[in-house]
Amino acid sequence: MNHKTLQEINNELKATDAVLIAVSKTKPAEAILSLYAHGQRRFGENKVQELVEKYEALPKDIEWHLIGHLQTNKVKYIASFVHMIHAVDSFKLLEEINKQALKHQRIIDVLLQIHIAEEETKFGLSQAEALALLEDNKLAALQNIRICGLMGMATNTTDEEKISREFQGLKVFFDTIHNSFFNNQPHFRELSMGMSSDYKLALQHGSTMIRVGSALFGVR
Ligand SMILES: *Cc1c(COP(=O)(O)O)cnc(C)c1O
Numbered sequence: 749m750n751h752k753t754l755q756e757i758n759n760e761l762k763a764t765d766a767v768l769i770a771v772s773k774t775k776p777a778e779a780i781l782s783l784y785a786h787g788q789r790r791f792g793e794n795k796v797q798e799l800v801e802k803y804e805a806l807p808k809d810i811e812w813h814l815i816g817h818l819q820t821n822k823v824k825y826i827a828s829f830v831h832m833i834h835a836v837d838s839f840k841l842l843e844e845i846n847k848q849a850l851k852h853q854r855i856i857d858v859l860l861q862i863h864i865a866e867e868e869t870k871f872g873l874s875q876a877e878a879l880a881l882l883e884d885n886k887l888a889a890l891q892n893i894r895i896c897g898l899m900g901m902a903t904n905t906t907d908e909e910k911i912s913r914e915f916q917g918l919k920v921f922f923d924t925i926h927n928s929f930f931n932n933q934p935h936f937r938e939l940s941m942g943m944s945s946d947y948k949l950a951l952q953h954g955s956t957m958i959r960v961g962s963a964l965f966g967v968r
Pocket residue numbers: 771773794815816942943944945959960961962963
């Protein structure tokens with residue numbers, strides 16, 4: 749995989765509506781600060797403890813995105829500061845995020861993770877499960893969360909047509925959900941898809957947030 753500079757990626761994003769989440773997991777604070785010095789403010793982590801440690805150590809105007817799977821019992825550690833939670837995959841987790849957000853008198857932005865890959869190991873809701881969650885009449889009571897869109901991870905393959913089909917499928921589902929549940933709700937606008945190896949394809953299919961780690965920071 750080619751290494752990219754922040755500037756190169758930002759140039760690639762200019763013609764799009766997408767933003768870069770720099771995925772800094774396993775990388776030290778200095779690596780984050782060197783991108784921060786060049787203006788990058790959105791960073792993504794996939795583990796709660798590492799996210800908390802980095803939040804405490806680093807400038808407070810960083811927007812922290814939790815991109816990995818989140819266990820219900822760990823929401824409380826990040827609820828005071830997290831900017832967006834990308835991988836919500838159950839109603840129970842939404843309820844807990846709502847509860848902890850309420851304690852901090854804030855509204856936490858979340859994305860629903862949709863399973864689009866072939867691999868069984870990846871987390872996420874099926875389309876049917878996502879629809880059931882959105883149709884749940886208990887959802888309206890969760891006033892301290894805001895569902896801002898969807899997130900997905902394509903199959904880890906070199907087959908670009910397959911990856912494109914998966915991203916396209918997620919985009920179609922995003923549009924369906926938007927029209928059926930979030931019409932006239934401008935905050936429902938995010939489609940978090942694309943990583944180092946496939947973000948170019950994701951951008952072709954309407955990604956609004958690419959989550960890029962190793963292409964920026966080097967291999968982990
Ligand atoms: C690690 C990770 C990424 C970034 O992966 P790279 O291949 O290093 O760009 C993106 N999304 C999630 C959910 C991740 O865990």
